[in-house]
Amino acid sequence: MDVLMLKPVFKDAIWGGKLLSDFGYKEAGDSAGECWGISAHKNGDCTVMNGEFAGKTLSWCWENHRELFGNMEGDVFPLLIKILGAEDDLSIQVHPNNEYAAEHENGALGKTECWYILDCKENATIVIGHNAKDKEELADMIHNARWNELIREVPIKKGDFFQINPGCLHAIKGGTLLIETQQSSDVTYRVYDYDRLQNGKPRELHVQQSIDCIVAPHEDFKQERVVKNFDGMTSTRLVKCPYYTLEKWDVDGKYTFKMDKNFMNVSVIEGNGKVNGREISKGDHFIIPSLMEECTLEGNMSVMVSFA
Structure with a gap:
């Protein structure tokens, strides 16, 4: 039995750029934001490149050869691995938990994820958490666009690690390359996008879903290495x-x-x-x-x- 070598799926993004091609993915192009390196998700299903399953997608292997995965139970391959190259800031966002996603997103999984910083510019930061003391203050800050009061930025450096549980307000900032490990879900609620335009229009926001899902007050995740x-x-x-x-x-x-x-x-x-x-x-x-x-x-x- 051989390992399953996977062909990544690349996705352009409004905040993308050359960080992925600089990392070594020459095929990524000049506006790529995401490399889905290990994925069986319908929005980016990786293809096996070697062995008896060459040419088959990872989702096909999961559905037809569950013995490769220890005969695990579950409708979908559980994890998704991405490398993200953010030339510009990502939207301020939050992910739902399993229960909320199942109810509001056609049975999708929630999204627990984590980031390991591969590289970043000098004096880089990320958004993680917020300053609202409760849901009422959170909603007021969001509805009244009090972003500078609400959003909490923390400094980052190469080798830093962050676990981002559902309900944690977060955003990658420009100049950051990281590897993300997450549940196999593509559900993201944008609460603020800097009033950017894409193709002449603002990107869709999900204000009520965000307020529903953001945990207030913010709870830092701590676990020793x-x-x-x-x-x-x-x-x-x-x-x-x-x-x-x-x-x-x-x-x-x-x-x-x-x-x-x-x-x-x-x-x-x-x-x-x-x-x-x-x-x-x-x-x-x-x-x-x-x-x-x-x-x-x-x-x-x-x-x-x-x-x-």
């Missing part, structure tokens, strides 16, 4: 939540492990090496299926590893 050293690899667990565990593996040499998960999503964020003898390099995305009893990573590289 867990570092473990192995022969040939150092693992840093960034988060463990009900929907995913995310770890950063720094490989230096050769690391062999027994596959004990339903599947593992792997994205190479730095360097190059091999997986079971197959050449891999920065920007590659693949899935280690449960049928692979043992896996060897070798080289000098950093990879993000997630599993449900």
Whole structure:
């Protein structure tokens, strides 16, 4: 059994630019904002590039060969991995939880997500959280466009990590490249978009849905990093939540492990090496299926590893 090497799906965005092509995705173009590296979502379904499933989409593999994923239950492949390159600011937004999305978005999943900062400009910030003391003040600040009072910005640097639970007001700011691990959902509620125009018109806002979903007062998420050293690899667990565990593996040499998960999503964020003898390099995305009893990573590289 081989790993499933995946062909990314690229999406242009009003806030996109050259950050993804500068990262190494020459096919991304000059206005790309998103690389969907591991996705079975209908809005960006990745294609397997190797082995017996070459040419098949990840959603097809999930539907027809569930044994690749440890025979997990569920209607949809649970996770989605993106690399985002924001030349400009994203809208101020929030994601719903599973219950709200199921009721209001035709049974869609909610969206719990997290960000690992791959690179950013000097003195970069992100929006995470707000300053409203309760829902009443939140609604007043939004309806009266008191954005400077409402929005909370925090400084960021390369290597920072943020877990963004449903209900957390957030936005990536310009000059930031990050990798996002999330539930397989594409539901986003925009509460403010800087009055920008796209094709001559303002983009759609979702003010009432945002007020419904934003948790007030804001609650910071805190979880300690867990570092473990192995022969040939150092693992840093960034988060463990009900929907995913995310770890950063720094490989230096050769690391062999027994596959004990339903599947593992792997994205190479730095360097190059091999997986079971197959050449891999920065920007590659693949899935280690449960049928692979043992896996060897070798080289000098950093990879993000997630599993449900």
